[in-house]
Structure formats: C-alpha cells, structure tokens
Amino acid sequence: MALSEARLLDGKVALVTGGGGGIGEGIAELFAAQGARVLIVEVDGERAAQVTESINAAGGAAAVLAADVTDPAVPAAARADVERRFGPLDVLVNNVGDYRPRAGEFATSDPANWDALFQLNVGHILRMTHEFLPGMLARGSGTIINVSSVEGLRGYPPDPVYGAMKAAAVQFTRSLGVQVAGRGVRVNGIAPDVTQSLQVDYARWIPPEQEHLWPSWVPAGRMATATDQAMTALYLASDLSRMIPGLTVPVDGGTVAAGGWYLTSGADGTAPRWTNRPLI
Numbered sequence: 001m002a003l004s005e006a007r008l009l010d011g012k013v014a015l016v017t018g019g020g021g022g023i024g025e026g027i028a029e030l031f032a033a034q035g036a037r038v039l040i041v042e043v044d045g046e047r048a049a050q051v052t053e054s055i056n057a058a059g060g061a062a063a064v065l066a067a068d069v070t071d072p073a074v075p076a077a078a079r080a081d082v083e084r085r086f087g088p089l090d091v092l093v094n095n096v097g098d099y100r101p102r103a104g105e106f107a108t109s110d111p112a113n114w115d116a117l118f119q120l121n122v123g124h125i126l127r128m129t130h131e132f133l134p135g136m137l138a139r140g141s142g143t144i145i146n147v148s149s150v151e152g153l154r155g156y157p158p159d160p161v162y163g164a165m166k167a168a169a170v171q172f173t174r175s176l177g178v179q180v181a182g183r184g185v186r187v188n189g190i191a192p193d194v195t196q197s198l199q200v201d202y203a204r205w206i207p208p209e210q211e212h213l214w215p216s217w218v219p220a221g222r223m224a225t226a227t228d229q230a231m232t233a234l235y236l237a238s239d240l241s242r243m244i245p246g247l248t249v250p251v252d253g254g255t256v257a258a259g260g261w262y263l264t265s266g267a268d269g270t271a272p273r274w275t276n277r278p279l280i
C-alpha cells in the first residue's frame, strides 16, 4: 500500500488530555482521521462534546470523559473508561498545560501558583503516564507523547517557574523514553511555540496592522496552527518514528533554532536582513 493511502493509526486506541480545544483538539481530530478511536479527557465537557460530535459525524470514533486531569482520581477513571469503550490504550497524549496562573516575577511569586503550574504541566503527565505505562509494557507496545513548550528548551524570563515545569516535561520525556525504549514503548514529545489556541489567542492579540511582522518573529513566516502541532504528534505516535525514543521536537517555525536572531521587516525602507538587535 502506498504511504498516501495508509492510515497511520488504523486499529489504534488513543487518549488526548485537553482535546476539547487548541492543540489537543487538532491532535484528536487528526488521530481520528488517521483511524484511531479517541477518548478526550477534558475539563470543559461541553466543548469537547462538540469536537467528538464532529469527529463521529465524519465517520470517526471519539468520546469524552469530562474531568480535570489534575485530580489524582482521574487517571484510573480514564483507564477504566477508555478500556470499556475502545479497549487497551495504544497512544497516550499528555497535552494539558498552561502558563496560567502566572507565577511571574519570581522574587514576589506566590508558592500556591508554583504548585498549580506543577500540577497542570508536570503532575498530570506523571500521573497519566504512571496509570497507562504498565499496561503498555505488559503488551510490549505503545506510544506516549508529552506536550511541553519551547519555554522548556530556552530561558523564559517572564516566568522562571513555568519554564522549569516545561523543562521538567522535556527531561521526563527524555529519561523515561530511554528507560523503556527496549521494551516496545516509545515516549516522545512536542515543544510548541506561537500556536493559535484558546490560551494563546493571536487572532485576538495581534491587530491587522502588525500581521506583516510574523516573518520577523518566526523564521517560517507565520504563526503555527493546531494542525501543525498534530502532524508532528502523529509522526511520533505512529511507526514512522519507530527508531526514535525520548525526543522532544520543537514545532516552532524555527524560533528555537534562530535563538536571538530576527528578520527585519523592511518597514524602515531597507531590505529585510537578519539582526540580533531588532528595532523592527
């Protein structure tokens, strides 16, 4: 069969946390279109139900478990639910994460916010993985994809606590990926940047008169979409990446690779050029 005719997740069962919006929604939709039966575990059950209705109307198979993944009781409930509906889990996507509540300036930050950021960005990944990994190891197959951030790969001065949490997700992915690589289970991740979503709402944040500046901000020249993220997650979920364990792929249009380099916009009448001292 030609690759273009193959559905990469035919017969697979997938679970996406936070699949009711943003990047998780894009992942749930693409995985379903590629043949997976998908359980969305989502705090906003009504919004997630719209996603699963659209998937099911298109001939896919998806369902919702309305739940908050920071609740320690949820992973076991999610496993019972997915196994009852679809069978043992093949692909776990730990997508939930947030930069809110911002801890912000560290010297004056509230420790309660550190804990909230930990539970959203790291704790949920540990608990969901701990619930599903033993079954995957027993079957000798499965893939886990953790969604971190470019802010876990570079310094994040607006909020060192959030940066530390996302770096923890990257390091957990790397370490566990190696620990289980020889036992049929692959653990990888994506590190998004600049992706239109509910919590990163560029459609509202960027006024039309600034849109021409995207090539200055992102080497690829535009913001990313949830589908851009989902396509890399699909690669990591499928056998296409069968020799890759423990990797977190920046899906960022080149912002990490560029470091501190920016393309000027030409608004000053000069030809666009690369600079590390942007006046834009």
Ligand SMILES: NC(=O)c1ccc[n+]([C@@H]2O[C@H](COP(=O)([O-])OP(=O)(O)OC[C@H]3O[C@@H](n4cnc5c(N)ncnc54)[C@H](O)[C@@H]3O)[C@@H](O)[C@H]2O)c1
Pocket (backbone or CB within 6 Å): 017, 018, 019, 020, 021, 022, 023, 024, 041, 042, 043, 044, 067, 068, 069, 070, 095, 096, 097, 098, 099, 147, 148, 149, 150, 151, 191, 192, 193, 194, 195, 196, 197, 198, 199, 200
């Ligand atoms: N959008 C970006 O540019 C960007 C950049 C870097 C990292 N990320 C990461 O990508 C992931 C997805 O982000 P997004 O921008 O798509 O977010 P989003 O806010 O658009 O979507 C998150 C989804 O998760 C749900 N959710 C939130 N808390 C939950 C909880 N406790 N339990 C269950 N569901 C919950 C929300 O209701 C929503 O449907 C996060 O881990 C985020 O840190 C995003």
